[in-house]
Amino acid sequence: MTVDVTKPYDPDNIFAKILRGEIPSKKVYEDEWSYAFYDINAQAKTHILIVPKGAYVSWDDFSTKASAEEIAGFVRAVGKVARDSDLVEPGYRLLANVGHHAGQEVPHLHVHLFGGEPLGPMIAR
Template identity: 40%
Template sequence: MTLHASYDPENIFAKILRGQMPCVKVYEDAVALAFMDVFPQSEGHTLVVPKAGMARNFLDMPGDWLGSYMLCVQKIARAVEAGLKPDGLRIMQFNGAAAGQTVFHLHFHVIPVWEGRELGRHGAGAMAKPDELEPVAAKIRAAF
C-alpha cells in the first residue's frame, strides 16, 4: 500500500472499533481504544487506536484530534509502565507499507522492554490467545 490512499473502513481496527471483531481491551474513552496486540513483540504490547478521523496513518490524522489522541497514547504508556514495571518502553508508529505499517488505520504501539529479553519482530511470530493476553491486560487496567 502506498503512503497516501483512501481509508478502507473494512480494516481490522475499524472492525474492532465497530465491535465486529473481538479484542482484549485495556482502555477506552471517546477519543481512543487501547487493546492488546495479538502478535505481541513483548509481554504487554498494547495498541492505541483513534476512534475518529478515519486516518490511515499519522499524516492523515486531523489536527484538531491529534492532541487529545496523543494524550491517550501517553496515558496508556503510563499505565503499561505502572502495571508491568518494564525497564523501558518503545512507543512506535509506522506510516505506509514501506515503513512497516501492516494495518492501515492510525495506531501507536506501546511496547514494554526488559533488559536481557529479546523483542519479537513486528508483524511476525505466533498469534497470542485471548486467555494469554487477559491477565497482562488486567495488570495494565489496574494501573489506571
C-alpha cells in the same frame, strides 16, 4: 502486505472492525478519542495497540486532517496507557509505521506500545 498511505481510508480494515465491535479485542483503555487493546501477536512482554477512533490511514493523514482536540486526545491516551501499564519508570517504546518502507500493514493509524522488558536496539537489520 504493506499499506499505500496515499489511498483513501478503508472502513473495512481490521481496526475499524475492532472499533465497531465486529471483531473482539482485549481492551486496555478507551475514551472518546482513542481505543487501546493488546496485540494478539505480541512482540514484547507488553505490546498494546492504541488507535484513534477517527478514520485516519496513517500518522501523516492524522496530523494533516485531525482536529487539535483529536490530536491532543490521542497523544494523551498514549501517555495514559503507558502510565497505567507501569511502563514509565522502566521505560517503553512507541512505534508508528507509515507506508511501505516502514512496513505498515493496517490502513488505520495505530501506535504500538512496547515494554515490560529490555527491548534491544531501535532498528534490527
